[in-house]
Amino acid sequence: MLHCHGPLLTVDVGDETVSESDIESLHRRYLGGRGLATRLAHERVPFDADPLGPENRVYFTTGPMQASKMSFTGRMNCTAVSPLTDGLLSSNAGGFVSRNVTAAGYGAVEITGESDELVVVHVRDDGVTFQSVPDLEDATVPETLSALETEHDVTADQTAVVGPAGEREVRFASIMTSEERAFGRGGLGAVLGSKNVKAITFDGDAEPDVEVPATQNEIHREAATDDHIMKEQGTVAVMDLANEMEGLPAYYFSERQFEGVEGINGAAVADKKYEKGTCSACAFACKLPTKDEEAGVETEGPEFEVAMAFGSNSGVDDIVEVMKSNKLCDEYGLDAISTGNTVAAYLAANDEFGNAELIHDLVERIAYREGVGDDLAEGIDRVHDDLGVDNWTVKGMDFAAHEGRVLHGQGLSYAVANRGADHMYATFYSVEYPLVAEEDALEPGGTLGKAERLVHRENLMALNDSGVVCKFSRDYMSNERYEQLFDADFEDLLEIGARTVTLERHFNNQRGFDAADDDLPYELPDFEQALEEYYDARGWEDGVVPDDAVPYAGDA
Known part of the structure; x- marks a missing residue:
C-alpha cells in the first residue's frame, strides 16, 4: 500500500525543544493526512484538553499523493481540538504549501506547548529554529508574509500564518497559506494563536522516495483537457x-x-x-x-x-x-x-x-x-x-450553503458529522442535486435508506483527506483508480476512512459528545429513524463508539 514516510517532528514552542518519533507503523495503517493526524491526536492529546490551552496539539500532515505530479494533489491536512466545536477537527487547505512540507522530510509536524512571546517556527530538513517576532503582533496576513519574505526569503507558499484573528483567539480564525488559501472551518487559527505562534515556515530537499503509479498521468491529462x-x-x-x-x-x-x-x-x-x-x-x-x-x-x-x-x-x-x-x-x-x-x-x-x-x-x-x-x-x-x-x-x-431542508441526506450528514454542519465531511449534496452520474444519484427528498450511502461517502472523504486527494476529483476517480494509485484493495482503503471517522467520534465521545449532539435546528422526515440507521451502519450505540470498537488493533 502506498503511504507516507518520515518521522513525527514534535515542536514544543513553550521550551523551544524538538524531538523526532518513528511512526512508520502508523503510516502503513493510515496512509497520512487526516487519518494519521487523527490517530496521533487520539493518542497524544488529553481527552479533556482545553482547545486554547498548551496541552492541545496542532498537526500538519500531507499524504503519499504529494509525492506525485497529479492534479488534485495540492492540498494538505491540519488537525487539533477545535475552539469552535470543542471536538477533534481536521481542516483541509489547498495552495502550494503541501509540497514544501513534504520537502522538509517529516511524516507529520506536531506543535505543542505555549510560547512566552510571539514566534515564527522555521521547519527545515536540517533542523528547526525559533524567531521572536514582537513587531508582528496584530500584523495582517499580507504584512506577515511581506516581513518573512524580506527577512528570510520565504515565500507565501512555504508558510502557515495567523492574522490578528488568530492571535486574539477568535473561535473561527483560520490558518492561512499561500496568502489566500485557508485551513478554515473550526478555528484552528485560534489554536495556533493561543500558542503564540504567528507563523510556521517549511522548506528543504528531503522528499521521500515514493513511486506513484502511472495512473496519475491519465488523471492529470483528463483534468487538463x-x-x-x-x-x-x-x-x-x-x-x-x-x-x-x-x-x-x-x-x-x-x-x-x-x-x-x-x-x-x-x-x-x-x-x-x-x-x-x-x-x-x-x-x-x-x-x-x-x-x-x-x-x-x-x-x-x-x-x-x-x-x-x-x-x-x-x-x-x-x-x-x-x-x-x-x-x-x-x-x-x-x-x-x-x-x-x-x-x-x-x-x-x-x-x-x-x-x-x-x-x-x-x-x-x-x-x-x-x-x-x-x-x-x-x-x-x-x-x-x-x-x-x-x-x-x-x-x-x-451551516454551509447546501440546504439540508431540501437535500435531506445532506441534512442528515450535517447532523452526524463529527465536524458539525460542514458540507465537505461527506459531500452528500453531490448525489442529491445531483452533481454525479445519473446511476449514482439519489432523490433529494427523504432520509430513510440513505445511511449506508452516507457512511460510504464519509469513509471515502476521509480516505481522500488521508491520501491527500482533492474532493473535486470526483469526476476523475473510480474504485479502480484508487486501487491503482494506492496499490491496495478499495475496500481496504475505505476501511482507513472508517477507522479515521471512528477515532474522531471516540475522541469526541470522551469529551461528552453523544446522540444528543447529532441534531438539527429544523425537522426532517423520519430523522430519528434515519439516525438509528446510521448508528447501526457504524456499529455505534446512541452516537457513542463502544470501547471494544476503538480501532487500535494492528497500529503498533
Missing part, C-alpha cells in the same frame, strides 16, 4: 441550481431563495475573474482570482459558501461587496463562512440586511475583538441568545 464549468465559475457554479430548488439560504437562514441571486452567482463571479488560479501541480485550475478596478479590490473568490454567507444570507446582491468581505477575511485570518454567517446573525438581530458598509466594519471588529466584535468572535452557538436569533449550528459549527 476537460471543459468543466468549475474552471470558469468555481463552486459558485451551483448557486443558480440551488436557488431554483429553493435551496439557497438567505437572510440568516429565514428564507431559501434569494431574489438578488444574479448579482452574486457564477456568472457574476466569472465576470470579475481575470486569470486562471490553481493549486500545486493541478491542471484543473478551478480557483477564482477576481478583481474590480473601480472598487480597487482584488481577491481570490468568492466560492459558493462565501457568496452565500456574505451574499444571500446577509442580504447582499453585489458580488463586489462580497469580494471585499472575502478579502478582509483573508487579510485578518478569518474563516469566511463562519464570519459571514455570524455577521448575518447580527444583521438579522438589528434589521440591517444588505448593509455592506456595516458588514465590512463588523468583520474588522470581529478580527480585533473590538466592541460587539468581541461577542461575535465567540460564534453563533455562544452568542445567539444575546442576539435573540435562532441557533443555526450543529456541534457549534454554523
